[in-house]
Structure formats: C-alpha cells, structure tokens
Amino acid sequence: MKDIRTTVLYNREMAPGYYRLGVVAPGYPAQAQAGQFVMLRITASYDPLLRRPFGIFRTGVLQGSNPQLSSQDYIELVYKVVGRGTRLMAQLKAGDEVALLGPLGQGFCFEGIAHAAASDALLVAGGIGVVPLFMLARHLVDMGVKVRLLLGGRSRCDILAVTEFERLGVGTYVATDDGTLGEEGLITQVLERKLGKYPHAHVFACGPMPMLHAVEQICTHAQAPLQVSLEALMACGVGACLGCVVKGREHSAQSPDYLCTCKQGPVFTAQKLSWSSTTGEE
Amino acid sequence: MRMCTDEKPNLAVDIAGLKLKNPVMPASGTFGYGEEFTPYLDLEQLGALVTKGVSLLPKAGNPTPRLAETPAGMLNAIGLQNVGIEAFATQKIEFLRSISTPVVVNFFGNTFEEYVEVAERLSEIERVDAVELNISCPNVKAGGIVFGTDPVVAARVVSAVRTKLKVPLIVKLSPNVTDIALMARAVEEAGADAISCINTLTGMAVDLERRCLRLANGTGGLSGPAIKPVALRMVYQVVNSVSIPVIGVGGIMSAEDALEFLLVGATAVQVGTANLVNPSAMAEIITGIEAFLERQKIADINTWIGSLQ
Numbered sequence: 001m002k003d004i005r006t007t008v009l010y011n012r013e014m015a016p017g018y019y020r021l022g023v024v025a026p027g028y029p030a031q032a033q034a035g036q037f038v039m040l041r042i043t044a045s046y047d048p049l050l051r052r053p054f055g056i057f058r059t060g061v062l063q064g065s066n067p068q069l070s071s072q073d074y075i076e077l078v079y080k081v082v083g084r085g086t087r088l089m090a091q092l093k094a095g096d097e098v099a100l101l102g103p104l105g106q107g108f109c110f111e112g113i114a115h116a117a118a119s120d121a122l123l124v125a126g127g128i129g130v131v132p133l134f135m136l137a138r139h140l141v142d143m144g145v146k147v148r149l150l151l152g153g154r155s156r157c158d159i160l161a162v163t164e165f166e167r168l169g170v171g172t173y174v175a176t177d178d179g180t181l182g183e184e185g186l187i188t189q190v191l192e193r194k195l196g197k198y199p200h201a202h203v204f205a206c207g208p209m210p211m212l213h214a215v216e217q218i219c220t221h222a223q224a225p226l227q228v229s230l231e232a233l234m235a236c237g238v239g240a241c242l243g244c245v246v247k248g249r250e251h252s253a254q255s256p257d258y259l260c261t262c263k264q265g266p267v268f269t270a271q272k273l274s275w276s277s278t279t280g281e282e
Numbered sequence: 283m284r285m286c287t288d289e290k291p292n293l294a295v296d297i298a299g300l301k302l303k304n305p306v307m308p309a310s311g312t313f314g315y316g317e318e319f320t321p322y323l324d325l326e327q328l329g330a331l332v333t334k335g336v337s338l339l340p341k342a343g344n345p346t347p348r349l350a351e352t353p354a355g356m357l358n359a360i361g362l363q364n365v366g367i368e369a370f371a372t373q374k375i376e377f378l379r380s381i382s383t384p385v386v387v388n389f390f391g392n393t394f395e396e397y398v399e400v401a402e403r404l405s406e407i408e409r410v411d412a413v414e415l416n417i418s419c420p421n422v423k424a425g426g427i428v429f430g431t432d433p434v435v436a437a438r439v440v441s442a443v444r445t446k447l448k449v450p451l452i453v454k455l456s457p458n459v460t461d462i463a464l465m466a467r468a469v470e471e472a473g474a475d476a477i478s479c480i481n482t483l484t485g486m487a488v489d490l491e492r493r494c495l496r497l498a499n500g501t502g503g504l505s506g507p508a509i510k511p512v513a514l515r516m517v518y519q520v521v522n523s524v525s526i527p528v529i530g531v532g533g534i535m536s537a538e539d540a541l542e543f544l545l546v547g548a549t550a551v552q553v554g555t556a557n558l559v560n561p562s563a564m565a566e567i568i569t570g571i572e573a574f575l576e577r578q579k580i581a582d583i584n585t586w587i588g589s590l591q
Contacts, residue, residue, distance in 0.1 A: 001321045003561055041559070046354040046507040046535065049559060085351075101561065233349045235356060236558040238322075240314040242360050243349035256342035258363060263318075 001104060001238075008096040009062070009074055011089075016157050017081050018128070019090055020057070023100060025075040029059040032075065034135035035107030035229055035267040039237035040077070041099040042092060048085045051101065053234045053262070055132040055206075057161075078160065080128045104237050105266050108136050108227055110143065113202055119145045120198040122224075123170075124191055124215055126207020127153045130160055132229045132266075136204055141168050145202075148173065148194060152187025152211070156180040188214040195222045205229070216275050226270040232261040239263030247274040291575035292582040293568070295329070295549050297527045298450040298475035300384055300412045302329035302550060305583065306540065306568050309531050309554030310335055310388035310414060310454070311360065315374045316381070322561035327568060329550060330384040333374070335416050337389065338396045338403075340366035345498040350487040355506030355533075356555060357485050359499035362390060367403045379409045386452065390416040394439060397429075401443035412449050415440065415474075418456030418481035430456035430481075433468035444473035452529065455479040455520070457509075462516045463523035470524045478529035478552060479520055480513045506555040507533045514542060521547030521588065535563070537570020547588035 009022035023040075025032075039051035054077040062072045081090050092098070113119050121140050123133045130151060140147045148171045153159045155178050162172050173190050174182025183190070188211065195201060199222065205215045206229035219226040232244035239260045246265070248257035251274050259265065259272065293304035307330040313319060316331050325331060343363025350357040365374065370387075378385045387410045391397035397415070404410050417439060418430035429439050436453075444451055453469040455462060457480035466477055482503025487496040513532020521528050530543030531552040540551045556563035571583070580586055 003322055048351060049354055049356060049506050049555070050351050051559060099560070233347055235349055235358070235555075236312075236318075236561070238318050238561060240312060240318045241349070241358070241558050242343065242363050243358060245343070245346060245348070245363070251342075253342050256340055256363065258343065 001102065003099065003101045005097055006100050008092050008094055008098060010094055011092040013090075014078070015160060018160060019079055019081070021077045021079065021089070021092065022074050023077070023098060024072055025059070025100060026073045028056070028075045028103060029061055029073050032056055032059050032103040032135075033107035034139050035132045036103040036105050037132075037237075037266060038075070038077070038100055038102030038104060039234070040089075040101075042085075042089050042096075048088070050235055051099070051237065052085050052089075053104075053232075053237060054079055055229070055266075056103065057131050057134050058138075059135070078128070078131045101237060105262055106264060108139075108204060108229075108267050109269070110139070112225055113140075113143065113145065120201035121145045121147045122191065122194050122198065122201045122203045123147060123149045124187060124203060124205040124207070124211075125149065125151050126187065126211040127158045128160070129205075129207030129211075129229070129231075132206055133204065134161060134164060137165055137168055137170050141170065147171075148198075150175075150187050150190045150194065151182075152176070152190075152207070154178065186214070187211070188218060191215060192218055195219075195224055199224070203227075206231075213275065216270050219270065227267055228270055228273070229267045230261050230265050232266075234262050237262045248272060249274050289581070291572060291580055292584070293572060293575075295584065295587070297412070297452070297529065297549055300330070300386075300450050302384065304329045304568050304571070305544060305550035306564050306571070307386065307529075307550065307552050308332050308557055308564065309552035310416065312554040312557045315377065317377050319557070319561055323565050325381045325383055327565055328383050330386050330412070331378065331381070332386040332414060332552065333370075333378070333388055334364055335362050335388040335390050336364050336367055336370045336400065337362065337391060338367055338400050340364065340369065347496065347498055348502075350496040350502065352485070352487055352504065352506075353508060355504050355508030357487055357497060357502035357504055358482070359497045359502035361499065367400055371403065371407050375407055375409060384411040385409055386412045386414050388414040388416055388454070394442065397439050398442050398446060401446040405447050405449070410449060412452060413447060414452040414454050414478060415443060416454050416481070418454055418458075430465070431459050433464055436465060437468045437472035440469045440472035440474050450475040452476040452478050454481055454531075456481050457512060457516055457532075458484050463519045466520040466524045470526050474526060476527045476529060476549075477520055477524065478531055480509070480516050480532045483509055483512065505533065507535055509533045510539060514546060517543055517548050518546040534567070535559075537567045537574060540567050540571055541574055541586070544583070544587050545590050547590070549587055
C-alpha cells in the first residue's frame, strides 16, 4: 500500500464508452492480489476533488525494446465513462502524470478451494464487473481449477475482454438483455444451469447489486460457496471515512456491523454480508 | 523575530497547556483512530491526533449512500458511526498509547446526560490528552444541531462536561448559525479551554436522472476547498471575539491554506478532507509550513500567528 505519482502508458477506447488505461506501477505484479483495487487521481486540481476507485484488470511487466532500458511494472485498469471524473480520465494520454494509491483492500480468497485440480469455478460478471475477475481467472487456472466465465450485459457493446479469458483457456458463456450477443436474457439463468451441471463449483461474482442479489439466492439454494466483489462510492479508500460501508450479516441498529467496502472488502464471502435488504443501497 | 542562524524554525504551539510540536492535526472523522494512516504517514510527525467522534453507545450511522462529490468539495452523511466509548477504551486507545503525539478524543452525546457520561468515562482513560466536544455535527437530528446552534444550550453542555474533565476541553463549533461569535463567547464563558471551528456546512445534492436526493440522509456536511473562504471568515471572527486559543478548520489542502488560518489568528489547524484525497497531506503541509517560514526568515511560528497587518 503506497501512494505514488506515476505515468500513463496508454489510454485506449476498447469498446464504445469503455477504456483500457495502462499505468506504470512498480511492485504491483509481485504484490497486487486478484480482486484488489487502486484509488486514482488524474489531476492536481480540486475539481473533481476525490480519487476514484478502480479494480485492477491485470498487472504486467513491459520489456523495453532497448535492452539497456530496465523492464517496467505496470497495471491495466478498465473503466467505463459514466460521469465527469471518467470523462476527464478518457482524455488522459501517454506520459500524463497521475497519483496512484494501492493496491488496496482484500482480494479473493483461495483457502477453501481444496483439491484444486478437481475443482470447478464459475465466474459471474455483469458488464464492467468483469474487471476484477481476469486476475482471478488467471490465478485459478494456474491452480489447476476448471474456470468458466458467465458474462452478462445490456448489449454486445457491454461484453468485454472475452478473448482474453478464452486465451487463458476459460470457457465463456454470454447473455445480453437485447440478445445482440450470446443468449437473450439474464446471466443468472446461465448460472442456474451451470450450477446444475457443476454442483460443487465455487462461485465468484462482480456486477450490479440486483445481479449479485440474484446470484446470492441461487448459490444459497444450491449450497455453493460464493465470493462477491462489491462496488461503492468511496472517498478515502483506506477505511477512515466510513463512506463506503455495507451491512454485515449481524447488523442491527443496536449492534452495528457495518463493513468498509474499501478495507474489509471489496471482496466478501457472501455469508459475511446481510442480504435481507439491498446491501449497500438501503 | 528574524532568524540569524541556519536553525529550523520553531513550529511548536501551545493549546491551553497542550504542547504540540507543530500546529497541524487531523479533523475528527477524517483520520479514523490513526492506525489506518500508518502506511502513509509517520504519526509522530503530527502536532496532535484527533480521533473519530465517540459516543456512549456504539452508533450505526446513516444508511448509504453517505457520500456525494460536489464542486471542489464533498458532502458526507456518515452519521457519526463509531464503536462506542467501551470499545474505544478497551481496543482503540491501545494503539494510540503507542505513539507520543498528543491524543485528542472527539466525543458527542445524543442527550445532555450522555455528554456528561462520556466525559466522565474519558476522564478515566489514560492517554486522553485533551478532548474535543462535538456540539456541531449536522447529521444527527436528535443531537448535534440542537446543542450547537443555541448559545444557552451549548453553554450548559460545556459547563457540565468541564467539571468532569481534567484535560483541556476544545469545543468544536458549527458554522450553521447566524452569529458564530455569539456561540464562541458562550462556550468560552462556560469554560471551554479552546475552540475549533468550523465543522461542515449543511448542504444537499440531487440526482437529476433519478429525481432523488443523492444522500440517503437527505442532507450532509459540506467540506473541502469549497468551504475555505467561509471557514477563514468565521475563524477570523471567533479569534477576534474570544481570548482562548482557536483551531482553524475548513478546506485546508495545502501549507498555504494552513498559513492563512494561522495568519488570521488560529493557533493551530485541522486538516480534514485533504486526508481523504491524499493520505500523506498533513506531512506535506508540515514540511510546507516549515519551508515557508524559512523563506520568510521567521524563526518562530508564534510570531506568524495572528500577525495579519
């Protein structure tokens, strides 16, 4: 965890409204865990004031074309332009300076995945929720787990990075609301079918809250272990402001059990959270 | 006073007997209980450490969303979520005892009696070097705003907690009043040893697409650079209305901002929202203040404080 001023390597539109941002990030390939995030600040100006949290899509090491140049650690973020902050971000160019705080938070947990070679994992993503699942997929594949990605979105434009998952040997299943790619309908329907076929699978999900709710119900019913990666508005990213809390399982007004998405998350095992109301939305 | 040697300028200040190695401390609620910031900042560098507000019982805080970004600022409606005085005394204080920086514990109550009870408990805890009384949080309907906007009620709370405490009592004032000088005089007469001001300004943000308020609580406290001119004006007014030390708070992002508050007469400053944007902000501010004084050849920060021409 550190705060550094660093440099943009590239910032490319990958699909309408979606960008890949590469940033020099010393130490990240060795340290960053699947599911962790960074807080990025793209301007020294006070407007916009706050940093923005972004999941790490991947880490890597760039080998300089000139052997004299040392290799360079970097991270790649994938983001969607949704507001003023991300609109400004879309204008970043190679060589621009940004402030990078991270890697932050608790990533995915691999402890419960015994006999990895015989395990199945189902990764469920809604739209931009695919971002933290790529490093996860890579890790699970390395462990010998059979990984399948179920990717949902409004339209074909919202289905990202499929080729990269396929290159890892991950089977991908796509569903879109409008049927422009994959099957028409919700990705949670695909999850139900796949859980029927792989009843002992570990499920990992990231996406909009209504999708996570449906995933949680399906997994509870199927008794499948579930980890979710949550998204939240954040100010500090380090557990100080308490702006990004979600309700824990034991939460009540008398005995508060609020968990910081930034510090205790963003990845939670589903049992840790209260799913009775719309977690995080209330 | 001019410097004639290469010595570093003196940054130490005194707040009602509390000796600070420099005038920079966090604003309550932006720094947790300190531990969260240890990867980014040496807590020994700070003038003091101000904790998140603590109450008699644990407090759940407000529903989410609790944050909304606004032009050059942010609204928060955390709702004073905290672990309560018992958990503070058994868990949180332990870490604070491991540092030598003075610890200022911010506290509040939902009722008059709760204020007094928390003060009593705090007076029993070792390494509570000073307390900061929050009578100004705008988020809690039953508490903050009522105590902090009526000079008679505020004075009553201050004098009641004063009798329970042996350590310096700092009273944090709300800006959501017609005349902050009136409030300042009321708490000074009631026994406050120092004043910190300002707390956040009550504000609101709406979402046009969804036609709703952006904070679940409806209103929230505005902080950040957007409020600095208001804070500076109020600190100036308070400094000129009381004789106890004043700690300036509100939108301080840089050493220059801090120096402005000190120039108008604040003895120290609190840094709030800047910590959230940049976790090492206070270290940079302290270094910046020192560098400024060196450039100006000022040997002692106390000659800068209140030296407005």
